[in-house]
Amino acid sequence: MKYLKRAEPQSRQNNDDLVQHVRKMLVDIESNRDAAVRHYAETYDRWQGGEFLVSGDEIEAVRKSLSPVFKDDFAFAKKQVVDFAKRQRDTLAEFEDEFGDGIVLGQKIIPVENAGCYIPGGKYPLISAAIMSVATAKAAGVDYVLGAAPPRDGKSIYPHTLYALAESGADEIYAIGGVQAFASMAYGCVGMRPVDIITGPGNAYVAEAKRQLFGMVGIDLPAGPTEILVIADDSADPALVAADLLGQAEHGPDSPAWLITQSTSFGEAVAAEIETQLVTLPTRQVARASWDRWGEIMVVDSDDEAIAVSDRYAPEHLEVQTARNDYYLANLRNYGSLFLGEESTVAYGDKGVGTNHTLPTGRAARYTGGLWVGKFLKTVTYQRLTPAASRQIAPAMGRLCRAEGMLAHEITADVRAERYAEGQTAGADE
Ligand SMILES: NC(=O)c1ccc[n+]([C@@H]2O[C@H](COP(=O)([O-])OP(=O)(O)OC[C@H]3O[C@@H](n4cnc5c(N)ncnc54)[C@H](O)[C@@H]3O)[C@@H](O)[C@H]2O)c1
Numbered sequence: 001m002k003y004l005k006r007a008e009p010q011s012r013q014n015n016d017d018l019v020q021h022v023r024k025m026l027v028d029i030e031s032n033r034d035a036a037v038r039h040y041a042e043t044y045d046r047w048q049g050g051e052f053l054v055s056g057d058e059i060e061a062v063r064k065s066l067s068p069v070f071k072d073d074f075a076f077a078k079k080q081v082v083d084f085a086k087r088q089r090d091t092l093a094e095f096e097d098e099f100g101d102g103i104v105l106g107q108k109i110i111p112v113e114n115a116g117c118y119i120p121g122g123k124y125p126l127i128s129a130a131i132m133s134v135a136t137a138k139a140a141g142v143d144y145v146l147g148a149a150p151p152r153d154g155k156s157i158y159p160h161t162l163y164a165l166a167e168s169g170a171d172e173i174y175a176i177g178g179v180q181a182f183a184s185m186a187y188g189c190v191g192m193r194p195v196d197i198i199t200g201p202g203n204a205y206v207a208e209a210k211r212q213l214f215g216m217v218g219i220d221l222p223a224g225p226t227e228i229l230v231i232a233d234d235s236a237d238p239a240l241v242a243a244d245l246l247g248q249a250e251h252g253p254d255s256p257a258w259l260i261t262q263s264t265s266f267g268e269a270v271a272a273e274i275e276t277q278l279v280t281l282p283t284r285q286v287a288r289a290s291w292d293r294w295g296e297i298m299v300v301d302s303d304d305e306a307i308a309v310s311d312r313y314a315p316e317h318l319e320v321q322t323a324r325n326d327y328y329l330a331n332l333r334n335y336g337s338l339f340l341g342e343e344s345t346v347a348y349g350d351k352g353v354g355t356n357h358t359l360p361t362g363r364a365a366r367y368t369g370g371l372w373v374g375k376f377l378k379t380v381t382y383q384r385l386t387p388a389a390s391r392q393i394a395p396a397m398g399r400l401c402r403a404e405g406m407l408a409h410e411i412t413a414d415v416r417a418e419r420y421a422e423g424q425t426a427g428a429d430e
């Protein structure tokens, strides 16, 4: 593999400052609660309001103010995402079966009770993120869903985001952003009830807060700064590929965009197109910074090498525009969501083609997919035995306890062997 363009040396590994900064905030909020939350909201969100909880009147006013076209577009996106989520829910099944005579084992699927969903809004109000988290949680059957988004002007949530949160089914909505939002949802500050799982994408502070809070509260997945990788060959259109790379570079100055191709001339054409398009792109300031710093163009020798390199990057978004898209679909392993052919594009996935847009970043796609109904559901198990079955497995179970030196465990098996011994009346077989 050779690089036509390479990212600046990665400084991501050394994120001590970020880790310490977020830890300090979380510790402060855990001990000083609402006062600390208010302090950080004032510092980082320029908060000037009173209550963080958004009132029903404010939601109603927003409902009235938005255009029918926006509402129709939103309804389309929501329907796509919810239909797909329900279809995914249908793939999960409870079961109860016999595993050996008299040994009944089962799986149940139980939604978490309370979920806190974060909608990013530092740079852009990510309206669709409300559907991705809140509507998906509701499709999973979560009882109570709290929505949180940063205030746009120090006072209230961006109206379209507020509408999206309400329409997606949020039970309560709070105008609060970043680390202080996640800490409040986890610890139950500023009137929030402490939730069981916190979800949603966000910037580096948000991603780090989720990582540190994990354990005391559930998290969906590491979903930090957006990434895109495009695998393209000579059959692709360099202008379209360049547009798609810049489309995601626009997210923030820490959003990498990568291209893998087997054709040096194609790689050069995309590089030239990017320069051309950056001249007029309205959000070029951000896109230029991220492309210069993180952008990469790699030339490989074969489809299999393209797949191997792509799997190493484990990109959040992966577009494949080649003459052999099905081969890639069959063989790629690590990605958050895959966009096959030039007709699909990450922006569709972002805004509401139907797949969830909260996706793994920072190589987390090696071990997880994106947000989906399953993240709000627990697959739990249960067991039930007949007396005869209990008696029958007791000796083996007891010996395994003993082998581990767990003698109190062994006794629990031994007493059952005795209790259900043949001829005993207590607990005899039905
Ligand atoms: N992985 C995914 O699925 C996915 C999807 C959509 C968006 N994203 C990413 O989400 C991110 C959104 O970022 P954003 O910044 O626009 O919005 P954000 O809501 O994630 O972050 C804004 C918050 O950051 C906090 N903040 C800012 N500076 C701080 C500081 N110095 N210390 C502590 N907190 C601070 C503020 O409280 C503010 O409310 C982008 O990086 C985007 O790429 C990821």
Ligand SMILES: [Zn+2]
Binding pocket: 226, 247, 248, 251, 346, 347, 350
């Ligand atoms: Zn995007």
